[in-house]
Amino acid sequence: MRGLRFVLILPVCFLLGCTGSDDAPARRIVTGNVLFQNQPIKNGTIRFIPQPSGPVASARIADGSYRVENKGGVPLGEHRIEIRSAAGGTELVEAEVMPEKNAAPVTVIPQKYNDNSNLNAVVESGDGAMQLDFTLD
Template structure:
């Protein structure tokens, strides 16, 4: 191989390595509702943990609704779903002092461990162009 070819080979390999080939998993936007004993979960977090392992995707729950869009959504495949209640901040905190925000913040609604710490919830995320709608009706 001529000397010029040897100089171009590392540059070509660098371009291929940085190109469109990605080891990131395919993903899909997931949206839906979360209720606890029939009432919308006011505030919380929903996490999708790939089984057996992989990148976690999460979204906030507000007034019983959630949407996971970060990095394109939830990785495709089987997921363990974890749902946890979180403190509920006021919708508009403009002009409020930290003390006023703290006083107006509602405490987290406790979600049973079987949906969070020891979650028994699972979901299968299949490929598709439209958001996948998954609703969760939790029971105490």
């Protein structure tokens, strides 16, 4: 009976698209460096938000470097870039100053580079990883 279920489910999956989708956007691995006030961002994130729409790609920034490779990288095309960084190392966070509050780490990157970002980049097709560096003031 178990073999019969497999035989019946396989054609249904094939007809409904269980085997994958060919309409996924083309992607490319993107790497780069991110500086804020001429210093590497120690710990943060970078997000590539397709314009006008599409799947968002992101990566962790560590010691000023990032690499977006999940799901094949960043979808090709134009993107709005958001960069965030959490205070770390010797910087104080609100929870350390006022321990009674359960506060998240303080954001050290101005909103003009994340929530209100005007940073843009175009990810082009090509062989190998694409290098995109960002220097924030």
